[in-house]
Amino acid sequence: MKYFPLVWANLMRHKRRTVLTTASVALALFLFASLRSVVTTLKAGAEVGSESRMIVQSAKAIVFFLPRSYRERLLAVPGVAAVTWADWFGGVYQDPRNFFASFAADAESYLEVYKSDLELPADQKATFLRERTACVVGKHLMDKFGWRLGQNITLKGTIFQGDWTFTIRGVYRAVDPAFGEDVLVFHYEVVYERYPRWVNPGWYVLQLKDPALAPQVAATVDAMFKNSADPTKTGTERAFNANFMTMWGNVSFLMDSIGMAVVFAILLVAANSMMLSARERTNEVGVLKTVGFTDRLLFGLVMAEASAIALGGAALGLGAAKALYRPSGFSAMGFLPGFDVTAGTLATGVGIAVALALASGLVPALQAARLSAVQALRHVE
Amino acid sequence: MALVTIRSLNKTFQRDSQPIVVFDGLDLEFAEGSFTALMGPSGSGKSTLLNLIAGLDKPTGGTVTVGGAEVSAMNPTELAAWRARHVGFVFQSYNLLPVLTAYQNVELPLLLTKLSKRERGEHVRTALEVVALTDRAEHFPRQLSGGQEQRVAIARAVVSDPTIILLDEPTGQLDAKSAAEVLALLQRLNREFHKTIIMVTHDPRAAQAAGAVLHLDKGVLSA
Numbered sequence: 001m002k003y004f005p006l007v008w009a010n011l012m013r014h015k016r017r018t019v020l021t022t023a024s025v026a027l028a029l030f031l032f033a034s035l036r037s038v039v040t041t042l043k044a045g046a047e048v049g050s051e052s053r054m055i056v057q058s059a060k061a062i063v064f065f066l067p068r069s070y071r072e073r074l075l076a077v078p079g080v081a082a083v084t085w086a087d088w089f090g091g092v093y094q095d096p097r098n099f100f101a102s103f104a105a106d107a108e109s110y111l112e113v114y115k116s117d118l119e120l121p122a123d124q125k126a127t128f129l130r131e132r133t134a135c136v137v138g139k140h141l142m143d144k145f146g147w148r149l150g151q152n153i154t155l156k157g158t159i160f161q162g163d164w165t166f167t168i169r170g171v172y173r174a175v176d177p178a179f180g181e182d183v184l185v186f187h188y189e190v191v192y193e194r195y196p197r198w199v200n201p202g203w204y205v206l207q208l209k210d211p212a213l214a215p216q217v218a219a220t221v222d223a224m225f226k227n228s229a230d231p232t233k234t235g236t237e238r239a240f241n242a243n244f245m246t247m248w249g250n251v252s253f254l255m256d257s258i259g260m261a262v263v264f265a266i267l268l269v270a271a272n273s274m275m276l277s278a279r280e281r282t283n284e285v286g287v288l289k290t291v292g293f294t295d296r297l298l299f300g301l302v303m304a305e306a307s308a309i310a311l312g313g314a315a316l317g318l319g320a321a322k323a324l325y326r327p328s329g330f331s332a333m334g335f336l337p338g339f340d341v342t343a344g345t346l347a348t349g350v351g352i353a354v355a356l357a358l359a360s361g362l363v364p365a366l367q368a369a370r371l372s373a374v375q376a377l378r379h380v381e
Numbered sequence: 382m383a384l385v386t387i388r389s390l391n392k393t394f395q396r397d398s399q400p401i402v403v404f405d406g407l408d409l410e411f412a413e414g415s416f417t418a419l420m421g422p423s424g425s426g427k428s429t430l431l432n433l434i435a436g437l438d439k440p441t442g443g444t445v446t447v448g449g450a451e452v453s454a455m456n457p458t459e460l461a462a463w464r465a466r467h468v469g470f471v472f473q474s475y476n477l478l479p480v481l482t483a484y485q486n487v488e489l490p491l492l493l494t495k496l497s498k499r500e501r502g503e504h505v506r507t508a509l510e511v512v513a514l515t516d517r518a519e520h521f522p523r524q525l526s527g528g529q530e531q532r533v534a535i536a537r538a539v540v541s542d543p544t545i546i547l548l549d550e551p552t553g554q555l556d557a558k559s560a561a562e563v564l565a566l567l568q569r570l571n572r573e574f575h576k577t578i579i580m581v582t583h584d585p586r587a588a589q590a591a592g593a594v595l596h597l598d599k600g601v602l603s604a
Contacts (some may be wrong), residue, residue, distance in 0.1 A: 006478075006492075214400060286476075287472075287476045290437060291489050292461050292463075292468075293493065374438050
């Protein structure tokens with residue numbers, strides 16, 4: 001502790017350089033935490049789905065509709081307790097940049113099947129079900145656009161062309177943050193009135209009586225429609241979400257690669273800065289050695305400076321990422337619900353900062369320790 | 382009684398493949414409480430001798446003993462500890478750390494001791510009183526004159542009450558008035574505090590301030 005003023009004074013020797021180096025480390029770790037959080041959020045999203053719900057989609061691709069007539073046949077499959085369906089609406093609010101997930105759904109059955117994951121006040125649910133042009137909206141989406149209950153909002157259809165006005169009658173909260181609060185759900189009948197031939201289930205959701213029945217139900221459903229014009233592909237909701245995430249391609253590898261490249265680039269900057277700083281003080285190393293500072297102590301002092309920059313930067317960068325994303329409810333337009341910097345990511349970030357301190361401080365610290373006092377003093381004299 | 386005893390001292394530097402002999406069998410003693418000026422032309426080995434006494438450099442052969450401790454036989458860690466306790470060193474160009482105040486510069490050697498912060502503070506204030514710079518304690522080197530900087534450097538050299546004070550051209554960068562102040566201070570340290578002082582100098586006026594003058598020429602002592 002008694003050496004702190006010496007370490008601090010050296011750090012403040014070139015304030016601008018120290019601030020910029022620390023800021024570059026902070027930025028690198030902020031980016032690392034952000035990119036890593038995309039990966040962890042995608043993984044968490046892939047695991048959020050229920051094992052007691054199954055998704056039935058077109059075997060051809062998710063973009064193909066399934067007939068509405070499948071509903072009754074699905075309900076008759078042994079082990080299925082309830083059936084609902086929904087379709088991707090794809091509307092934007094005011095501006096194409098305000099894009100979020102919006103579903104045209106079989107409203108009553110939809111809320112019933114998802115009642116364990118969505119918290120929706122009973123009075124709001126009742127009002128929503130009564131009104132054909134009503135919708136329910138996730139809390140985060142409400143906050144993002146500053147909407148209020150009872151407000152009329154107009155979406156511009158990207159698939160179903162035209163302006164679509166809905167009245168917000170319910171605001172739901174997700175029981176699990178990874179479920180997300182960024183979806184708008186409305187009665188499919190609204191679209192049906194305008195596009196009667198177009199609105200069909202994009203996917204069915206089956207509520208199982210017992211999760212253990214999932215393989216049997218999947219096999220039965222897919223066999224039932226195997227030779228039809230619209231064959232199906234059935235899996236648990238969790239598996240569906242996981243498959244959906246694979247549509248992002250090898251995002252994890254990409255994100256990790258970019259993150260590590262950024263950290264490595266900053267490592268070079270920090271190492272260069274530390275070496276420059278140490279080189280400028282070669283003469284002072286000689287003075288300190290003359291006074292009686294040991295090689296080990298000088299090694300420790302240089303390492304302390306490198307650590308202060310790396311760990312200070314890490315605290316700023318990781319702290320900013322942690323403080324920014326979760327409280328602001330960031331979700332990348334609903335594609336990354338529950339986006340958060342996990343404890344694992346923070347621990348990895350701290351590990352990187354420690355490695356950064358070692359890598360950037362080691363060479364100048366060893367130089368300071370190994371240099372003889374006479375050599376160091378001759379550097380200037 | 383001799384505080385510093387140098388026996389059969391050899392020192393050879395290697396410049397490229399060319400050996401340069403600085404000392405070849407030098408024998409020399411410095412009495413305890415003495416104030417000696419070492420004079421001689423550039424390259425005569427004055428600063429090298431000072432470095433060898435301070436343990437900053439290793440002799441090629443022979444022994445250097447200070448206060449009964451054979452400096453030439455110590456390893457780097459032992460030397461660092463020994464220097465912290467027994468040597469006060471003053472450079473021609475002051476060599477104060479520019480990012481530290483006068484107080485903090487003087488405190489540096491004490492950081493290596495087990496003294497508490499309060500005790501360190503007492504020692505630093507005493508040292509600054511001796512060099513008459515208590516009012517400049519919170520000033521940075523750039524805010525001091527050359528003479529004041531050198532006095533701070535002397536305060537740093539004496540703050541841990543060392544056995545010996547070694548000075549390498551302490552007045553080399555000072556004007557006449559400041560040089561006189563520094564020399565008066567050294568005389569006071571020698572007379573009042575009985576410090577053993579060895580001072581390398583080119584300046585005849587500085588040499589006059591010392592009690593004894595030794596001339597070195599090509600590593601050989603002359604009267």
